Amino acid sequence: MHYPWWYVPHLTSPMLIAAIAVVHVLVSHYAVGGGLFLAVETTYAYKTGDRKYLDYLRRHAKFFVLLTVAFGAITGVGIWWTIGLASPLATQVLINTFLFGWAMEWVFFVVEICSAFIFFYYWGRLPEKTHMAIGWIYGIAAWISLVLITGITAFMLQPGSWIEDRNFWSGLLNPQFLPQTVARTGGALLLTSLYVYFHAAIVLSDEKLRARISRRSLRPAGLGAVLVLVGVFWFLYELPASALLAIPSAATLNIFVALLAGMTLVILIALYVGPYRNPQWLSPGFAGMLLVVGFATVGISEFVREAIRKPFIIYNVVLGNQILTDEVPAVQAAGYLESGIWTKAWMERKYPQVFVEDRIDARRLLQLTPSSRIEVGQTLFQYHCNDCHAIEVGYSPAGPLLGEGTVEEFRHLVLNLHESRFFMPPFCGTIEEAHVLAEYLMTIAQPTPEGMYFGGRQNGESVR
Amino acid sequence: MDPQSLITGPTGPLPAPYWFIQLFKTVGFWMHMIPMNLWFAGILIAMMGRTFGCPFARHFSHRLMSQMPILVALGINFGIVPLLFLQVGYFSFFYAATILTAWFWLSIVAILIPAYYGVYFYAFFRGGSEQGGVLRILVGWSVAGLFLLLGLLFANGLSLMVHVDAWGPIWEKTAVAGATLGLGSNLADANLYERWGIMFGLGTLTTAAWIVLDTAWFLRDVDSEWLAAYHGWTRRAAGILTVSGAILFVTAGSFYVFKTWSSELFEYMFTGIRLPLTVLTAVSPGLVFVACLRLGKKPRVDTSAALGMVLAQLTVLGLNAVSRQVVQNFQVGAYLDIGSLPTQVQWSPLISFLVLLLLGLAVIGWMVAQVIRTVRAEGKPSISR
Numbered sequence: 001m002h003y004p005w006w007y008v009p010h011l012t013s014p015m016l017i018a019a020i021a022v023v024h025v026l027v028s029h030y031a032v033g034g035g036l037f038l039a040v041e042t043t044y045a046y047k048t049g050d051r052k053y054l055d056y057l058r059r060h061a062k063f064f065v066l067l068t069v070a071f072g073a074i075t076g077v078g079i080w081w082t083i084g085l086a087s088p089l090a091t092q093v094l095i096n097t098f099l100f101g102w103a104m105e106w107v108f109f110v111v112e113i114c115s116a117f118i119f120f121y122y123w124g125r126l127p128e129k130t131h132m133a134i135g136w137i138y139g140i141a142a143w144i145s146l147v148l149i150t151g152i153t154a155f156m157l158q159p160g161s162w163i164e165d166r167n168f169w170s171g172l173l174n175p176q177f178l179p180q181t182v183a184r185t186g187g188a189l190l191l192t193s194l195y196v197y198f199h200a201a202i203v204l205s206d207e208k209l210r211a212r213i214s215r216r217s218l219r220p221a222g223l224g225a226v227l228v229l230v231g232v233f234w235f236l237y238e239l240p241a242s243a244l245l246a247i248p249s250a251a252t253l254n255i256f257v258a259l260l261a262g263m264t265l266v267i268l269i270a271l272y273v274g275p276y277r278n279p280q281w282l283s284p285g286f287a288g289m290l291l292v293v294g295f296a297t298v299g300i301s302e303f304v305r306e307a308i309r310k311p312f313i314i315y316n317v318v319l320g321n322q323i324l325t326d327e328v329p330a331v332q333a334a335g336y337l338e339s340g341i342w343t344k345a346w347m348e349r350k351y352p353q354v355f356v357e358d359r360i361d362a363r364r365l366l367q368l369t370p371s372s373r374i375e376v377g378q379t380l381f382q383y384h385c386n387d388c389h390a391i392e393v394g395y396s397p398a399g400p401l402l403g404e405g406t407v408e409e410f411r412h413l414v415l416n417l418h419e420s421r422f423f424m425p426p427f428c429g430t431i432e433e434a435h436v437l438a439e440y441l442m443t444i445a446q447p448t449p450e451g452m453y454f455g456g457r458q459n460g461e462s463v464r
Numbered sequence: 465m466d467p468q469s470l471i472t473g474p475t476g477p478l479p480a481p482y483w484f485i486q487l488f489k490t491v492g493f494w495m496h497m498i499p500m501n502l503w504f505a506g507i508l509i510a511m512m513g514r515t516f517g518c519p520f521a522r523h524f525s526h527r528l529m530s531q532m533p534i535l536v537a538l539g540i541n542f543g544i545v546p547l548l549f550l551q552v553g554y555f556s557f558f559y560a561a562t563i564l565t566a567w568f569w570l571s572i573v574a575i576l577i578p579a580y581y582g583v584y585f586y587a588f589f590r591g592g593s594e595q596g597g598v599l600r601i602l603v604g605w606s607v608a609g610l611f612l613l614l615g616l617l618f619a620n621g622l623s624l625m626v627h628v629d630a631w632g633p634i635w636e637k638t639a640v641a642g643a644t645l646g647l648g649s650n651l652a653d654a655n656l657y658e659r660w661g662i663m664f665g666l667g668t669l670t671t672a673a674w675i676v677l678d679t680a681w682f683l684r685d686v687d688s689e690w691l692a693a694y695h696g697w698t699r700r701a702a703g704i705l706t707v708s709g710a711i712l713f714v715t716a717g718s719f720y721v722f723k724t725w726s727s728e729l730f731e732y733m734f735t736g737i738r739l740p741l742t743v744l745t746a747v748s749p750g751l752v753f754v755a756c757l758r759l760g761k762k763p764r765v766d767t768s769a770a771l772g773m774v775l776a777q778l779t780v781l782g783l784n785a786v787s788r789q790v791v792q793n794f795q796v797g798a799y800l801d802i803g804s805l806p807t808q809v810q811w812s813p814l815i816s817f818l819v820l821l822l823l824g825l826a827v828i829g830w831m832v833a834q835v836i837r838t839v840r841a842e843g844k845p846s847i848s849r
Contacts, residue, residue: 003472003559005642006563006643013646070577070584071581085563088555092475096474099548100479100816103545103548107817107820111827113538114828117534118834121534122835122838125838126838134834137831169813342642382643
């Protein structure tokens with residue numbers, strides 16, 4: 001509406017954010033937990049004079065820098081790239097609200113980059129105390145980055161009193177801030193242990209050292225598990241009612257939440273029977289399996305966290321379809337096509353006949369030819385619906401979801417979107433716009449499959 | 465289609481004063497340009513040296529490419545600052561232009577990943593030989609090409625940002641019912657190639673300054689005869705690159721100013737207080753040339769002469785960053801007066817940021833000091849031949 005809508009057939013452009021974000025969090029959590037791990041373990045190894053362990057830590061630091069400084073940093077920028085493309089209005093609100101939050105996070109990012117390189121490149125050259133100190137500088141800077149970013153992402157789920165006072169600190173220290181910080185810190189520590197297991201299993205042939213690493217890495221894993229459990233329950237407790245209800249309302253989320261609980265349990269059991277009871281089990285296969293389950297757990301938890309915000313991108317501030325909630329009444333009164341900068345420009349170019357004194361007269365939409373009405377309906381679909389729904393095939397496609405219906409039925413559905421489904425946004429247009437959208441929906445709606453038996457008559461014989 | 469009708473307004477008051485946004489956007493871009501220049505033009509120069517150059521050129525190539533992982537990381541990191549402040553003030557232009565060219569814009573991220581890992585591969589992988597094998601050289605050339613391409617893709621998006629009258633035609637060409645497929649490009653805009661050429665000229669100049677800096681400040685070698693010869697090569701290489709960079713800059717810059725600027729922009733930049741800025745920006749590579757001459761014919765490139773060359777190039781980059789900002793403000797100002805947008809300064813976050821910035825710089829300063837102390841204490845070659 002405020003910006004051109006980026007149409008990505010089948011996938012929908014916001015799913016690109018999800019794809020990049022999930023890959024990024026797998027590395028960014030390790031960037032935090034791994035930094036703390038290296039700081040703690042390097043300090044331990046120096047203090048105990050354990051040269052073998054130090055040699056391993058050096059190899060791990062190389063792997064860590066190669067993965068986090070390059071891939072982690074670029075995918076982090078990648079998320080920023082994609083949110084600007086697929087969700088520009090929400091990005092604009094976030095940047096306007098948290099300009100100095102991002103700026104502060106950047107300061108810690110610079111410190112991270114410098115300390116990571118010095119820690120790695122000058123390993124064995126810096127005095128031990130200085131080397132340890134630089135490891136701790138990295139670990140602390142990385143964790144503060146996590147804290148700041150979590151404040152901003154948690155704001156999207158629950159802005160709290162920011163809605164009333166529009167104060168930076170109210171927004172950053174929102175009700176979800178602490179629970180998510182605790183959960184993410186725990187996730188970072190737990191995931192890091194899984195990375196360490198995998199890396200050690202691949203590069204180390206010394207079984208004794210592997211077993212020692214296996215045992216030592218249980219500490220962050222255990223602490224991480226406790227923090228994750230506390231954080232997740234706290235997170236659920238603080239969720240807005242709509243987000244909490246979204247979980248049982250969507251079958252996918254139901255399954256995902258059950259999967260999350262199950263996979264977390266699998267990881268904890270595997271850590272107990274593996275590294276704790278049988279540290280010699282640390283084979284590439286076992287460690288790889290643990291890491292894959294860890295990845296799946298983190299990836300799914302991010303998906304759930306994003307999905308339960310519906311119908312908002314920023315809870316109560318920006319709707320999923322790039323409209324500010326404060327704008328809704330005015331847009332409904334004036335019409336979506338008229339209110340949208342790019343929709344109005346498109347209509348002006350394609351259908352100047354619907355304009356009266358430089359404004360779209362919604363009644364004239366119904367005077368267009370049937371094919372033109374369908375085209376206008378498609379424009380409304382692109383801008384109003386395509387954020388969450390592919391057309392006929394792809395991510396949550398509207399066609400199969402709609403099923404059979406008449407124009408009247410679809411118009412009724414459109415006009416009462418949020419009343420019948422709380423996770424849908426309200427329709428932000430006029431009755432006439434709802435009508436042309438319904439006419440377009442008729443062209444993509446897929447008939448109820450034939451051959452279904454409902455007691456006495458088969459489907460295809462007008463069940464409705 | 466009236467381009468003005470495609471400009472959107474703010475969602476709320478700006479959180480920082482206009483001057484603050486301008487300052488950090490410009491300074492951030494200046495900081496970004498330094499390492500970015502070294503990967504944009506420097507990698508190509510290093511690969512030319514590696515493939516066609518003398519042993520000294522190969523040595524420099526090896527040194528620069530070994531430093532490149534850090535330079536790329538710093539370049540990406542410093543690029544965040546101007547992009548952040550760009551999105552605060554210039555949201556209307558930035559989002560629309562990048563969405564219309566979405567796939568090209570997003571491909572920057574996709575290309576940067578292999579380019580960056582290519583740099584790491586080149587820096588760390590020798591394949592058992594002193595200089596590495598054919599694969600390493602192929603990777604090096606590919607990386608050079610990828611970074612040149614990245615520059616073009618950046619220029620594609622950001623030149624469209626200020627080319628508002630091109631939005632409508634690009635949008636219509638790639639629209640599906642009013643939504644864009646994100647396949648638009650601004651490659652037909654001559655402005656883009658000139659900007660790209662100017663940056664390549666600046667990159668060549670920055671590489672010249674880096675050669676001198678690296679030799680005078682970072683290079684240590686026990687073989688004094690070899691070292692003296694390398695210093696001689698440094699002067700020659702810096703001279704050649706300075707002249708080449710200046711010619712590229714002036715040629716591309718002349719086309720940019722005289723062929724692509726509108727008469728209004730031309731008049732604006734050549735009147736009032738902008739006139740000295742424009743002229744100084746145009747002739748600034750001369751500063752680097754003069755500084756290069758100061759290197760003289762002494763047996764060693766001394767540190768003060770090297771510092772002079774570095775400061776001269778930093779001035780060139782600074783003048784370019786300021787001039788670009790003034791031009792950009794004029795171009796977008798025709799559609800939206802960013803300076804008059806409502807502002808409600810977030811004072812306590814702003815001060816917190818500045819305090820943290822100072823603390824962060826102090827911490828970085830301390831870490832760098834530890835490195836310098838360690839290297840001095842070792843007193844041995846920093847990178848072996």
